[in-house]
Amino acid sequence: ETGVTQSPTHLIKTRGQQVTLRCSSQSGHNTVSWYQQALGQGPQFIFQYYREEENGRGNFPPRFSGLQVPNYSSELNVNALELDDSALYLCASSVSGSSYEQYFGPGTRLTVT
Amino acid sequence: KQEVTQIPAALSVPEGENLVLNCSFTDSAIYNLQWFRQDPGKGLTSLLLIQSSQREQTSGRLNASLDKSSGRSTLYIAASQPGDSATYLCAAENNFNKFYFGSGTKLNVKP
Numbered sequence: 001e002t003g004v005t006q007s008p009t010h011l012i013k014t015r016g017q018q019v020t021l022r023c024s025s026q027s028g029h030n031t032v033s034w035y036q037q038a039l040g041q042g043p044q045f046i047f048q049y050y051r052e053e054e055n056g057r058g059n060f061p062p063r064f065s066g067l068q069v070p071n072y073s074s075e076l077n078v079n080a081l082e083l084d085d086s087a088l089y090l091c092a093s094s095v096s097g098s099s100y101e102q103y104f105g106p107g108t109r110l111t112v113t
Numbered sequence: 114k115q116e117v118t119q120i121p122a123a124l125s126v127p128e129g130e131n132l133v134l135n136c137s138f139t140d141s142a143i144y145n146l147q148w149f150r151q152d153p154g155k156g157l158t159s160l161l162l163i164q165s166s167q168r169e170q171t172s173g174r175l176n177a178s179l180d181k182s183s184g185r186s187t188l189y190i191a192a193s194q195p196g197d198s199a200t201y202l203c204a205a206e207n208n209f210n211k212f213y214f215g216s217g218t219k220l221n222v223k224p
Contacts, residue, residue: 006156033211042117042202042214043157056211090156092212101147102212104157 003027004093004105012111018079021108025072025093031055032074033102034066037088049074078110086112115140115207119215126193127223134188134218136203141181145206148177148188150199151217157202161188193222 003026013019025032031050035043045058049068063079072093078085088109092102116139126132136146144165149157161170161177163186169178176189186203200219204212 035214040216042119042204042216043212045211045213048211088154092157101159101162103159104149106156109154 004091004103006089006091006105006108008108009106010109010111012113013081015081015083015112017081018077019081019110021076021078021089021091021110023074023076023091023093023105025074025091026103027072029072029093029095029103031094032068033092033094034074034076035090035092036060036085037090037107039087043090046076081112083112086110115143115205115213117203117205117213117215119201119203119218121218122216123219123221125221125223128193128195130193130222131189131191132193132220134190134201134203134220136186136188136215138184138186138205138213140205140207141184143181143205143207146177146179146186147204147206147212148175148186149202149204151202152199160201190220193220195222195224198222 005024033048034046037043047057048055052068065077068074088107090107092104094102118137120135147162148160163179174191179186200217202217204214
């Protein structure tokens, strides 16, 4: 158990809808990163939040957005869902700085139909 | 842009064998390299973290090495067991806490 939780576990949405995924970081961690993992692929970096500010973004369109709040919670919002957004979404928390491990949550499986 | 490659994509071995999983990365300016295990449909479990100043890390039957100059890392699993069956992912950290993952090696250890 890493102490990182995600909700919901599974989600089914229709193309064009909006979705919010939630992550609760490990206590004391000030950084949260979100990843998208398509079937059979490694996780792809979406963005990272450090002390409630976005601190880097991968190659994802603006309809992927997020936030982090002081109580170690974070959200990933995806607007105008597309079929290709179907994936496992993972969040990872860490303490900012080199040499610190990322601790991953169990993920949210999103299916877009 | 960092690109991480893992070879082989899949591996099937009989129980008890020692095995090596390979990971290569294109940008040698990494902070850390981390190996993870992922069971089907699940999140990632951290196995070993090698800091950029280190050359290897060991935990139980696992040993990971890092050669930054050649852009390679290996994960050595000794005396493999059926419970080791999973997908193994390596991730290179370039900027603080931003990891670039390979596609993984799917390992099957046969009883």
